[in-house]
Amino acid sequence: MRTGVCHWLAAVATVATGSLLTSCATVEPALTDRQPPLVNAVGRYAQGEAVFNSRDSGHCVLCHQLANSRAPFQGNIGPALDGIGNRLDAAQLRFRIVDSRRLNPASLMPAYFNTNNLQQVATEFQGKTVLSAMEIEDLVAFLAAQQTPEA
Amino acid sequence: MLLSTLWRLGLSGLFSLASCTAGAAPVSGYAFQSADTQALQDDPFMNPGMLWVDAGKALFNTKAGAANKACSDCHQTLEGTADKFPRLNPRTGALVNLTTQIQLCQLDQQQATPVAYESQAALALTSYVGHASFGRKWQPVTDPALATYLQRGAAYFSRRKGQLDLACGDCHVRSVGKLLRGDMISEGHSNGYPIYRLEWQSAGSLHRRLRSCDIGVRAEPRALGSQAYIEVELYLRQRAAGLSNETPAVRR
Secondary structure, three states: OHHHHHHHHHHHHHHHHHHHHHHOOOOOOOHHHOOOOOOOOOOOHHHHHHHHHOOOOOOHHHOOOOOOOOOOOOOOOOOOOOOHHHHOOHHHHHHHHHHHHHOOOOOOOOOOOOOOOOOOEOHHHOOOOOOOHHHHHHHHHHHHOOOOOOO | OHHHHHHHHHHHHHHHHHHOOOOOOOOOHHHHOOHHHHHHHHOOOOOOHHHHHHHHHHHHOOOEOOOOEOHHHHOOOOOOOHHHOOEEOOOOOOEEOHHHHHHHHHHHOOOOOOOOOOOHHHHHHHHHHHHOOOOOEOOOOOOHHHHHHHHHHHHHHHOOEOOOOEOHHHHHOOOOOOEEOOEEOOOOOOOOOOEEEOOOOEEEOHHHHHHHHHHHOOEOOOOOOOHHHHHHHHHHHHHOEOEEOOOOOEEO
């Protein structure tokens, strides 16, 4: 039971830290919170939306909710992403997509541009990232545009 | 639609709470199914998994192999048999589950060609023997000779793997009650196998399900009937101690 409470407190602490990192606009983000572009190209909103929704691509709606996405049955394992463009700039979004565990090692979010320190990877995916550099630029463009007036 | 959403929200709250409490009683995957799916499991005349149980009964009583023996020539009482697996085969000392034990019996006792893992015959025989222990409560694994295998199974469960770098427990411990698209994540208990899975339109083994999960995180799956998966099966049995045998369970 005591362990249970500890787990619960740890979960609350994780959530609290996560929301501080993502929603406290007055805190100057650390340098390590930003990732420069992985490719010299401008991200495209429509392609980024496809990356967000498609089962064969990023499939972000598996775990995240976004009112602007028309995908049915959105998951709720990760936080809702409405207004994410108000809270994070492109470099911060890119950093989290590339490998969010650099911010929070306990995060459940997979790294979408990493091939290091993985175990038992299926043969067809060995040495490959989940998303390409261009897909990440497209996704960043889509997410950076998710801005709500009240936020 | 509204009712279903409300039901999900209620269940989500309930299990978010439950999953935070260490040592809490395990919750069967049954509780995470829709009322329709639960009704399908509960009625033995509607439960599609019973087709495999019935086919298994016929196979169990049919003489086969060079020895011309039926399973029933040696095994008269089956209640409680499925509870004992995975275990070490008393003669070879190898870790076996119910299905690989059936294969050994066919080879040694019937002198027949063993059924292939996941074949209709293997699923039928395993379902029949499993169902004979229906309703019996799973007990913790206590045999000290199994400790090493149990630890290896637990390590497989908790180790992150695949291109998506996720462990079994990332979903089935840490995210219980949350939604992956439309599917609510269960605690991942194994107390109803072989199950009839609506997505498969068939009965299927625990090892088939483990392969689906591994493939889902883009990990190289282990073979059906492999030692690695039987070790996971042993750990899952320990983890589900206190739940009742639901074979054949019905899942979405």
